[in-house]
Amino acid sequence: MSEFLIYEQQGPVVTLTMNQPEQRNPLTGNTAVAEFLAAIDRIDADNSVRCVILTANGPSFSAGGDLREMKRQSTPAVSEMDIRQEYRRGIQRLPLALFNLEVPVIAAVNGHAIGAGLDLACMCDLRIASDKAKFAESFVKVGIIPGDGGAWLLPRIIGLSRASELAFTGDTIDAQQALAWNLVSRVVPHAELMDAARELAGRITANAAHALRLTKRLIREGMHSRLDTVLELSSVFQAVSHKTPDHMEAVNAFLEKRKPQFGS
Structure with missing residues (x-):
């Protein structure tokens, strides 16, 4: 039985819901990372999945790292090398897994996204915020640094x-400030958050599964590759796409003035 993450699928959309609201959905000191990795493997292997929505139960999206876990790591019994390996074998596997997942992921940020919680939202492709959402890259507030990829992700999203x-002050910003800074693409009333996320997921999943996966791969590659490298990869992906049944169905549907019916 899941202790942290609820996995639900409706048609081509998987919803992952963090479910430790009393602890504000921490990402350390529990089974969160292991459950995320298992869910990502399951999604990656299921060609029927075309979009993922990530959200949380309770008033917080995620408070990030668990302070009791941080206190344990500060004791003499835990060495610096132990901590390094815990990061490498633990939470640092999460940004790599989400980065390499070819299915588009929408973060539906329902409340506070703090520290690693903000970084988790940044690991997703799109972010929609409730008007109650708050965001903070707050590691400096507790005397540590962004250890889970935030220093790489956040500048690429907001500059x-x-x-x-955000990283030097640890300040908290509200949803409207996050929208103005392009951290999120939309702010909606709290009660409408999941409806907005599902509507966006519906517009995404109306498209061919293989095209979605390959497009996300190209966008991710473009974050760290040269233009000529991305163009070469694009030519390969395009050659494959031209030969798929979904491409032929889309062309025929356009010519016949009807909606395409894509396979899984």
Whole structure:
């Protein structure tokens, strides 16, 4: 039985719901990372999945790292090398897994996304926020650094200056500020958050599964590759796409003035 993550699938959309609201859905000191990795493997292997929505139960999206776990790591019994290996074998596997997952992921941020919780939202492809959402890259507030990829992800989303401001101050911003800084693409009333996420997922999943996966792969590659490298990869992906049944169905549907019926 899952202790942290609820996995639900409706048609081509999987919803992952963090479910430790009393602890504000922490990502350390529990089974969160292991459950995320198992869910990502399951999604990656299921060609019927075309979109993922990530959200949480309770007033918080995720408070990030568990302070009791941090206290344990600060004791003399735990060495610096132990901590390094715990990060490498634990939470640092999560950004790599989400980055490499070819299925688009929407973060439906229902409340506070703090520290690693903000970084988790940044690991997703799109972010929609409730008007009750709050965001903070707050590691400096507890005397540590972004250890889970936030220093790489956040500047690529909101720019170096604004990412530095959040990381150096640890300040909290509200949903409207997050929208103004392009951290999220939309802010909706709290009660409408999941409806908005499902509507966006519906517009995404109306498209061919293989095209979605390969498009996400190209976008991710473009974050760290040269233009000529991405163009070469694009030519290969495009050659494959031209020969798929879904491409032929889309062309025929357009010519016949009807909606395409894509396979899984």
